[in-house]
Amino acid sequence: MDLSQISPTDLFSKCLQAFRASLSEQNKLIFTEFQTAEEMVESLEQHLQATKNPKLYFYSQKLGAFTAALTPYFDVIGTFVQVKPEVLGGLWGSILLVLKLGTNYSGFFEKMLQMLEDISTSLPQYGDAVETCRSRTFIIQDRLQKSLSLVYADIFEFCRQVHVMLNLGSRGSKWRHRVGFLGDVIWRPFDDRFRQLLERLTRHKAVFEYEMRLQSQKMLNRIHHDQVRLDRMYENIQTALNEGFQAVKQFPDSVTMERFKKDLDHQTTLAKTWVGATDYMSIYEHAKRDRMEGSEGNASSAQNSSSFSDRVLLLYAKPGFGKTYLSTTIIDDLKSYTSFTTANQDQHNQNPLLSFFHFSRDATLGSGLMAIDGLRAIAAQMIHGVRDEPAILDSVALFMGLHSSGQMTASYDDILTTLSLLAKARPFFFVVDGVDECSDHESLLTILSNLCQSSKCRLLTLSRPDIQLPRQLSRITPRLCALNESNNYNDIELYLTRNLNAMAEDGLFGARPLSENSIHRAANQSSGVFLWTTLFASYMRNPALTPRDRHQFIADALSFSGLDGLCKAILSRLDQRSAREKKLALTIFQWIAAALYPLSSITLHTALAITPGEETSDLDYLVGFPECLPKLTGSLVEINPFGRPSFIHLSVREFLVSQRSASVPSFSLKYPHLKTATTVVEKYGTDKYFNPS
Known part of the structure; x- marks a missing residue:
């Protein structure tokens, strides 16, 4: 399209037509034209009053500054061409529409x-300049008319682009980049386009001011100088715009497509960095590596869960059931499902995407404990999922550095708005494990369930049965599903069969074979707690046990049902060791239980070498550390995938610090922090490495 061949009147009409064509059917019904800016501002104030917005006066003042600057524009252009009422009314109507849509998202309205x-x-x-334009003495009318009409076109295109971003969930928008009247065929980040809009307006401003200057200048040489400069400026604007329109007609070449992809990748990286996601892969990868292949019970539970049709599904199971391992199976099934639907979707269907998080109070795993930690991780995965959707990335970009306070990481409100935008743009599966270990889980469940209620997203959570649900959750009638012993029995029996048969092949039971039904009896005593099974097998591999000890331990399995019973049985056997070994095990338990931050192997190694009242030397350090920890603690302590000492499960710590451990008083940790602090204080006064005197 050659802009030199289009009149301002035609340009106004085409801009209005392009904007109306971009509207969804619903927004076409609410689009209203206003003859004056005052009518538009009054309509917006009524809308804000209906939403009970407390900043009504502040917002009206800000909008008033914009309308005050733009209203005289129509007086100026009206001196050259006759402006139809719908031209003015359409512009005020388009501005009001996008402002109203912006009030649906926290923070969006203010930024607009x-x-x-x-x-x-x-x-x-x-x-x-109104009177100056009316005199028209030195004004080259054709040139100024086109420059003024392009201001109108730029503002209309701005409204169109914002409308596309705010209307991502509509069937008509399909989240794909659309070429507007002044748009490019290749997407660029919205902040780049807005910056270029401001640059174009600045150039239009310069053209206008030079024309006004020509009108008032009396010196011919100055007029000639400005005339040449103005011609050059206008030629540059004309060339740039014509090249842009020419690009719309052509299919982009490989270089342009490569730049497009790089821009998308860069924008995605910036957005994911901005949300500041907590590590969400480590727990998943660790549990997936340890997950037993060929299981049946958990796998069937996962299959039923991953095909859920409920908006919100809450799975409950007792501590140690194996919920985290189950969650990895569900996540993998949903990944396969989303990959299949992505490959087979048509242009009218939206493929669901997946976001997940695991909460854990185990400080050694590095997972977050606050709701915002999980929400940041979920937001990062959602952004990654829409990395090929330019319009959706544009909506997120409005919160990144653009008119921000300078904060490099998204605020709590920014995260909530980002989640709302993404959830309405695409359906997502949310899988959250360990909800009961989130310190503000009611807030977490409220936020995620509200997202599901206002979108096509679905939520699946895994937690303990005693979790307190927020009242707001009852509005969407979530499905509650309790997992029992029958869901886990086949897995537990299979696990014990594999491990005990492997031990027998390794000669850990000596020449005497296992008694009949020993595996079946042990599986029955687990009470459906998979942790019981792994701890039982781990203890049986303890090198401190003889074959006779192992046979006796299996025979005694009927006497310690459940996880508490197994912990008591292991601690009772530790209690039969020498005083030195018992004290060492107790110290290990104290330091790990009292740690406020992830405890390193070096720190624990040093702590175990300390004897209060005595100096510490190299001779006091344990040999073969930290590999010896399972042997010293009856397999209640392990080295986790991050190389840090930790309890085999959080339930072990809970047992040791609770009244339930009173039956084994030698290892009851009623005040672990006090005992650890006492050791440090005593050491501080005697050790030359701590005492500078």
């Missing part, structure tokens, strides 16, 4: 007002 304010500062003082 700020952008309108930035646009107003890029416009010239039209009101001061």
